[in-house]
Amino acid sequence: MTKGLAKPSARPLFAQIEELIVDRVRAGEWKPGEPLPSESEFAQFYGVSQGTVRKAVAQMAADNLVMRFRGKGTFVVSHTDEREHSHFFHIHDDSCQKILPSSQQISCSKSRATPVIERRLQVQANAEVVVIERLRTFAGAARIFETIVVAGATFPNLCADLSESPANELYPLYESLYGIRVVRAEERLKAVAADDREAEFLGVQPGTPLLEIDRVAMTYGDVPVEWRRSRCNTADHFYLSLLR
Amino acid sequence: MTKGLAKPSARPLFAQIEELIVDRVRAGEWKPGEPLPSESEFAQFYGVSQGTVRKAVAQMAADNLVMRFRGKGTFVVSHTDEREHSHFFHIHDDSCQKILPSSQQISCSKSRATPVIERRLQVQANAEVVVIERLRTFAGAARIFETIVVAGATFPNLCADLSESPANELYPLYESLYGIRVVRAEERLKAVAADDREAEFLGVQPGTPLLEIDRVAMTYGDVPVEWRRSRCNTADHFYLSLLR
DNA sequence: GAGTGGTCTAGACCACTGT
């Protein structure tokens, strides 16, 4: 009957509603795992039809920000969820089974951002950062040497937190201890030669080809959270990429 | 008012309509680049509401089977489209520009399927296949050595076709000459050492780390069409993978 | 102006989960 908010805006109503709800999720109004208000509640609150709210929330579900269950409700996704474990991990073994590696920490220390880190993490020149080195193992064999860098300002006590409760997966920890949810990532893949240190940790000859995965993980609004460089021995494994 | 087809089926109506329309596209009722009937025509034809057709066709658009333009209509996508060029090509240079390589054919010949080809291309043991070798060049430098295998039964005259009209991109050619549309692909990435032949073509030392991309390209219904192994010198380039 | 896809509404019915 009436157009509702009747804004002369170019953006569709459902996209505006989506943005409003995403902002509230982002602000922590509902924590990971908690239910959002129902469609009808949102519709009443924003003065739009239920169909418009549905389209907004459906888009959030497609973006993996929320999960919907018929008869139960809509819930903020959490890296703590079983099904979210290893969401960004794409290594499979040669028989095409998805791998769940264990992690062993080599070091954790504070340092200063190098130029490449400044650019990829979008931090100030010479900013304080936390650097973690880890070795990841599948089926008893060390396969990945991993260097992880996060901003010290954002994760002030990460090394202490990790020594208190060693974590196999870091993203659930970022979420539970620092309230930061990784929602997307960009990975750049190259083939490189193992240097001496990597070769020793991975038990291969220096110069052995390794698959380098250079990842920037981002939270809402494409804000970088973590830079990670994984060097993988892909003798018995591969990185799976599905294109449509 | 009425439920329409009123099937007691578990699958939603829109999904059934989608399947019916996809089957017709697949059968070639509308060729790549041609317009589909309008939403209202489909709605009348199938005896469902326009909204249900909309949902079906929207899903096809999300799967990249069709493209929709307001005021114009819905069109079967074609690899001949400008914007579909290099749709499955994910190599960028280190300044993050997407690369459009040129291709130089090294060889094209008929051969017999090896066990790995049988499995990946899902052809009979010892089936006739066409094997193409190509060298791909960016900015004057050879960067990718590529081996391509397709079923001989499906592409009987491919070598002759290629010598007649050398093609930089093969998928538009599969589509225009054989009516086969590649709609999705699975890529497996590894780091490998260059063998002597690859090293010579790529101008590197044997043993140099190369990024291997092992791709199976598929048409409708996940039927394999082509197997391709690309070995890339990633000294100045990377493979981009976006995770959400 | 007629036809296209895109948005928005309002209401009905369904399947499912909780109590």
Place this chain on the structure above:
DNA sequence: CAGTGGTCTAGACCACTCT
């Protein structure tokens, strides 16, 4: 049972394209 999300319908209006 009331409440949730999921499907389907019917109709209105809009922005855009072609003729």
